[in-house]
Amino acid sequence: MTIILTSLIFAALLGAILAVVIGAAAKAFAVEIDPRIETVTDMLPGANCGGCGYAGCADFGKAIVENGVPPSQCPVASAKDAGRIAEYLGMKAEEKEKVIAVVKCSGGISTTERSPYNGVNDCRSAVLVAGGAKGCDYGCIGFASCARACPFDAIEIRDGLAVVHPDLCVGCGKCVDTCPKNLIVLVPASVDVHVYCNSPEKGPVKRKVCKTACIACRKCVKAADNEDQMIIKGFLIETNYDNPPISDLVEKTGCPTTALRLASKHAAGAYEGVSK
Amino acid sequence: MTDNILTITIGAILVNNFVLAKFLGICPFLGVSKKIKTALGMSGAVVFVMTLSSLVTSVIYKYILSKTFTVAGTEINLTFLKILVFIVVIAALVQLVEIILQKFSPPLYQALGIFLPLITTNCAVLGAAELSVQAGRGVLESTIFGFCSALGFALALILFSSLREKLDLAQVPKPLQGTAIGLITAGILAMVFMGFSGLV
Numbered sequence: 001m002t003i004i005l006t007s008l009i010f011a012a013l014l015g016a017i018l019a020v021v022i023g024a025a026a027k028a029f030a031v032e033i034d035p036r037i038e039t040v041t042d043m044l045p046g047a048n049c050g051g052c053g054y055a056g057c058a059d060f061g062k063a064i065v066e067n068g069v070p071p072s073q074c075p076v077a078s079a080k081d082a083g084r085i086a087e088y089l090g091m092k093a094e095e096k097e098k099v100i101a102v103v104k105c106s107g108g109i110s111t112t113e114r115s116p117y118n119g120v121n122d123c124r125s126a127v128l129v130a131g132g133a134k135g136c137d138y139g140c141i142g143f144a145s146c147a148r149a150c151p152f153d154a155i156e157i158r159d160g161l162a163v164v165h166p167d168l169c170v171g172c173g174k175c176v177d178t179c180p181k182n183l184i185v186l187v188p189a190s191v192d193v194h195v196y197c198n199s200p201e202k203g204p205v206k207r208k209v210c211k212t213a214c215i216a217c218r219k220c221v222k223a224a225d226n227e228d229q230m231i232i233k234g235f236l237i238e239t240n241y242d243n244p245p246i247s248d249l250v251e252k253t254g255c256p257t258t259a260l261r262l263a264s265k266h267a268a269g270a271y272e273g274v275s276k
Numbered sequence: 277m278t279d280n281i282l283t284i285t286i287g288a289i290l291v292n293n294f295v296l297a298k299f300l301g302i303c304p305f306l307g308v309s310k311k312i313k314t315a316l317g318m319s320g321a322v323v324f325v326m327t328l329s330s331l332v333t334s335v336i337y338k339y340i341l342s343k344t345f346t347v348a349g350t351e352i353n354l355t356f357l358k359i360l361v362f363i364v365v366i367a368a369l370v371q372l373v374e375i376i377l378q379k380f381s382p383p384l385y386q387a388l389g390i391f392l393p394l395i396t397t398n399c400a401v402l403g404a405a406e407l408s409v410q411a412g413r414g415v416l417e418s419t420i421f422g423f424c425s426a427l428g429f430a431l432a433l434i435l436f437s438s439l440r441e442k443l444d445l446a447q448v449p450k451p452l453q454g455t456a457i458g459l460i461t462a463g464i465l466a467m468v469f470m471g472f473s474g475l476v
Contacts, residue, residue: 002347002348002350002352003350003352006347006352006354007354007356007357010354010357011357011360011361014361014364014365015364018364018365018368021368021372022368022371022372022375025372025375025376026375029375029376029378029379029380030379031378031379120445120446121445121447122445125445
């Protein structure tokens with residue numbers, strides 16, 4: 001009986017002493033933190049993607065409160081969310097256009113000449129060996145370095161080609177940094193028409209290795225309402241993102257190689273195997 | 277004395293490695309070994325906490341728990357309370373360290389921050405205290421044992437995480453991808469460390 005009592009008292013005493021010590025320490029060494037930082041961090045999406053340029057959402061929340069960084073710098077938060085944070089802090093909300101990533105290549109395994117490659121399954125490794133596994137020196141390698149880097153699982157590798165899903169992509173730009181071919185660009189999300197080719201080679205050279213390359217036939221330039229809407233850059237045509245064409249253009253043009261595509265349909269797989 | 281310390285050092289780091297020979301602390305070993313950077317942070321926190329907790333628990337054991345005293349005519353020895361006391365003391369200690377660290381060294385708190393609460397009730401930390409008691413070590417030897425055991429843990433964790441970073445790029449058969457190949461690698465690593473047995 002005495003043993004039970006003594007051990008009970010001992011345990012209670014130990015607990016009480018430790019509680020007092022910790023409580024006293026918490027009081028004595030209290031660090032004052034701006035309570036707004038936590039609230040703002042909670043209001044952020046919590047994706048920790050680093051797209052804002054800070055080390056995670058908590059760090060960005062701190063920067064918003066302490067340095068007055070605009071909340072709209074977060075690529076994930078919608079304009080409404082950013083506005084809510086700005087309102088909470090009494091800041092002026094800034095509108096920022098939403099961007100998404102586009103992989104400027106349409107050459108899958110079935111439409112591209114491919115050379116054998118048995119190395120590490122990573123684009124950056126493959127690039128060290130004769131510029132990758134595909135015949136085109138400028139196209140997507142398809143070993144998913146970008147898909148692994150994407151914190152939102154917005155990139156799918158289909159038929160050896162990286163395809164961005166526009167509805168999942170938030171435009172953080174993580175993939176842009178990983179692609180060794182510099183194929184991925186951030187474009188305004190409102191534009192749906194893109195040229196899925198990046199090769200500056202002449203048309204016939206491109207066609208030899210890829211069925212879906214842009215051969216600069218200028219059909220799309222002529223079909224556009226305004227000649228300015230598509231820009232000709234050497235042997236490659238590009239959407240003018242400052243003066244974008246409407247989505248109808250793809251159908252009106254009837255691109256002979258299907259390099260001109262709608263991002264939404266491209267992600268849905270509508271162009272697979274349709275090259276002429 | 278020096279001979280004994282050398283035995284403890286080599287024994288704790290290589291021969292009786294906490295993770296690979298005693299299978300203590302497997303949870304963080306698998307959990308935070310995906311990247312070398314986090315593994316380094318975790319190792320730092322474990323070394324810090326295990327050294328400190330070994331010191332404190334051995335002092336408590338030596339001067340309170342192992343003593344026999346008389347209460348109301350009955351002889352009482354509270355040794356049987358050691359696991360309970362050790363857990364509470366270690367948890368409180370880590371909490372205390374965290375509070376103090378946050379005040380005086382924000383960069384270190386940032387670096388160890390996430391890992392400190394994770395190891396409050398880590399079995400490796402408790403194991404170091406318990407094993408020292410079982411082996412009847414003194415305060416100094418217990419502290420050295422705790423420190424070296426943590427170094428052994430750090431060695432295993434860093435070795436394993438660097439292997440896992442390489443594994444990420446390897447072509448692993450589908451059924452073995454992820455944790456499965458991690459566990460196989462850990463098993464092979466443990467077999468490698470069996471080569472040290474008999475050294476001490």
